[in-house]
Amino acid sequence: MKRLFIACTVILSLAFFHSAALAGPIAVVDTNSIFEKSVHGQAVINYFEKLQNDGIKQLDGLETKRKQAEEKKDEKLLQNIESEMQATAYELQTKIQNQQDTLFNSISEKLMQTIDTYRKNHNIDVVLQATDTASYNPEIDITNDIMQEFNKVEFDIQKELKK
Numbered sequence: 001m002k003r004l005f006i007a008c009t010v011i012l013s014l015a016f017f018h019s020a021a022l023a024g025p026i027a028v029v030d031t032n033s034i035f036e037k038s039v040h041g042q043a044v045i046n047y048f049e050k051l052q053n054d055g056i057k058q059l060d061g062l063e064t065k066r067k068q069a070e071e072k073k074d075e076k077l078l079q080n081i082e083s084e085m086q087a088t089a090y091e092l093q094t095k096i097q098n099q100q101d102t103l104f105n106s107i108s109e110k111l112m113q114t115i116d117t118y119r120k121n122h123n124i125d126v127v128l129q130a131t132d133t134a135s136y137n138p139e140i141d142i143t144n145d146i147m148q149e150f151n152k153v154e155f156d157i158q159k160e161l162k163k
Contacts, residue, residue: 025123027142029115030130034147035107040155044103047157048096055092062088099161106160114150118142 035041062085069077119127122142130141 025140026126026128027119027122027124027140028128028130028133028136029141029146030143031111031115032131033143034111034150038147039151040107040110040153043155043157044107047103048100051096051099055088055096058088058092059085102163103157103160106163107155110153110155111146111150114153115146118146118149 036045062081066078066081066085069081115127118124124142127142128136130136130143
């Protein structure tokens with residue numbers, strides 16, 4: 001019985017060490033940080049801030065007209081302006097949502113391609129998302145390397161929106 005236990009222990013130990021030896025390099029990347037801090041991520045954030053600010057200005061202009069119609073007690077004009085405000089708000093919301101979806105999908109695809117190319121070029125077997133990892137050695141974090149490579153990738157917001 002002792003011999004069987006020792007034999008099983010040796011076999012399991014060898015199997016464990018063999019599988020550990022087969023496992024290749026692992027790296028960790030924080031894609032959220034890359035989205036927030038990369039040149040492309042910042043460009044997208046700035047683009048949507050401008051789009052939102054332009055929309056707010058447009059709605060503010062309609063609000064001014066609405067107040068003027070209210071002061072004149074012109075009910076028909078007031079209803080028309082309120083309808084225009086609702087339509088404009090809906091159009092802006094739809095436009096922003098559609099463009100967010102398009103740009104997020106495009107930027108995500110380009111980032112994943114960058115990560116995969118980096119993984120292949122550096123003989124890394126697995127790249128894990130940092131936010132999904134409970135703990136890791138900071139030496140395997142490749143976020144800055146990926147960000148540098150990602151910043152070199154061509155990404156034009158207007159071209160992406162036209163696709």
